[in-house]
Ligand SMILES: Nc1ncnc2c1ncn2[C@@H]1O[C@H](COP(=O)(O)OP(=O)(O)OP(=O)(O)O)[C@@H](O)[C@H]1O
């Protein structure tokens with residue numbers, strides 16, 4: 067599904083290298099988790115994959131189902147099935163949440179050459195998905211994320227994901243800011259979407275989310291690289307011991 | 323021999339091109355005197371600091387290339403209305419509806435009969451609006467206007483009056499003047515649409531009696547080369563409501579002034595403007611609101627979207643007179659600059675002589691929110707569409723001032739079509 071090879075990324079306007087050779091392969095239907103210390107480059111990876119300005123890829127590649135992701139405009143990546151649930155969802159005053167969802171859904175369908183969803187069908191769909199995430203009608207009417215609480219913003223991201231039905235979902239710290247119940251709701255939302263044709267890359271600091279969304283593979287990212295890859299037990303190890311040991315071990319190998 | 327001042331000389335030149343129309347002789351003479359005392363405005367006048375009036379005061383109107391109005395989405399097409407058409411500043415009875423509407427008496431300025439009510443009204447609000455700041459182009463208008471509508475609203479008008487201003491000449495130089503008198507409790511919606519002339523000098527006087535309601539929705543067209551100076555003078559009685567919205571797209575020069583005075587308590591005045599300028603576009607909103615009564619609410623909402631070197635100006639003043647307690651005055655002016663070549667100049671002013679008032683004003687200018695743009699694109703919305711969505715969102719507060727949802731929807735549709743047509 068998603069294949070990242072030796073990806074090097076620096077800031078466009080600054081001589082600052084952030085990703086220093088990330089390699090990652092996620093097969094169809096797989097769930098991968100990335101953990102790693104603050105500032106290690108996790109969000110940067112998710113932004114670069116979704117096409118945000120301000121970064122320059124200096125080396126390496128990234129592809130979605132064999133197609134070169136990095137050559138596509140952000141909206142084309144979305145239409146190809148890439149979705150990023152933002153670590154910090156953006157407020158858009160003046161644009162209603164419903165309008166936003168419908169515009170996005172129909173824009174993607176148009177790009178793919180599919181017919182638009184009728185107003186009636188859309189309404190039915192959005193009500194059903196919103197209900198499952200305990201998002202009330204008022205939140206749907208309000209401008210996108212404006213005045214939403216931290217947890218409401220995160221649930222709104224998952225609602226968008228549920229509506230857009232992407233193939234490759236990247237969740238950047240969707241669990242942070244969620245209370246215990248909301249975490250369960252969001253996890254259920256994600257699990258409901260799990261299927262053979264859909265893959266997930268879950269960025270998180272906490273093992274707890276991974277109790278709900280069971281990953282197939284866990285990666286540890288540090289200083290712009292994936293330094294360790296393992297099974298779900300790796301997340302438990304981090305939860306108990308922190309990163310010190312892994313980092314130290316990595317430094318040793320680096321020195322060799 | 324006394325020296326002739328430059329202002330007097332400029333005025334003499336201008337007047338040489340004008341003839342005094344018949345009718346309302348006393349009112350016109352009074353306006354001539356106001357004009358003579360004021361002289362024509364010039365760039366060095368403080369009130370014209372940001373907008374050069376030279377092409378508005380010149381003897382001849384600069385030529386303006388014709389614009390194909392078919393390029394525009396028609397406005398108000400599905401609204402049941404009384405249609406009155408002016409072509410290059412002249413009323414065209416052949417394509418207009420009859421001047422009959424229940425609850426309303428309509429006459430034409432061009433053939434006003436002797437003894438008409440307007441003899442005691444025409445020009446009086448303009449005259450009052452000359453203090454504390456001179457508005458010579460409005461005085462010139464009152465003196466020399468050749469056509470316009472004199473509307474007396476006695477009850478609730480059965481449908482909106484829709485004035486359509488067509489331009490078919492490259493050299494038309496129109497001076498139009500409407501007077502609208504609303505009896506206590508009367509109500510009218512006035513729709514205005516179109517460029518009117520190569521150069522237009524327009525005055526709209528609105529005298530709203532106690533409890534009267536006046537809605538005004540104006541669209542100044544996409545016509546690139548037209549020039550406009552317009553003045554609205556409104557006097558608002560107790561518990562009256564005045565709401566005015568103006569949409570302006572291109573137009574090489576537009577100066578829209580509004581001078582509104584509350585004379586009765588508990589009245590409301592909302593005035594809003596959405597402007598989109600691309601290229602050689604200079605748009606100036608100059609507003610002066612006088613709170614001369616208690617517990618009145620005024621609201622100014624002006625937004626401009628500018629690109630390719632377009633210039634936006636906003637001068638807005640709220641004057642709260644002594645004794646105008648419980649005044650609620652609000653003013654916001656904002657510009658969205660789509661590139662670095664465009665410019666927004668704002669001069670908000672408050673002058674308050676009462677102690678129990680609530681007044682606020684704000685002015686901002688900035689670029690499109692790149693984070694929001696990326697967010698939309700990451701959800702699959704193409705860049706252009708995402709920009710349009712954000713521009714419409716930016717202008718939404720102004721359209722929200724239109725009460726009638728069908729009319730607001732028309733304005734929105736026209737904005738959307740402009741955004742689609744104007745993509746780079
Ligand atoms: N636009 C930018 N300008 C300056 N520095 C940046 C920019 N984007 C990322 N960085 C820097 O790159 C590094 C990686 O940031 P990133 O947000 O990817 O980390 P992260 O792993 O997501 O951290 P966290 O766990 O705190 O969310 C940090 O040092 C950050 O300050």
Ligand SMILES: [Mg+2]
Pocket residue numbers: 108109110153238239
């Ligand atoms: Mg991050």
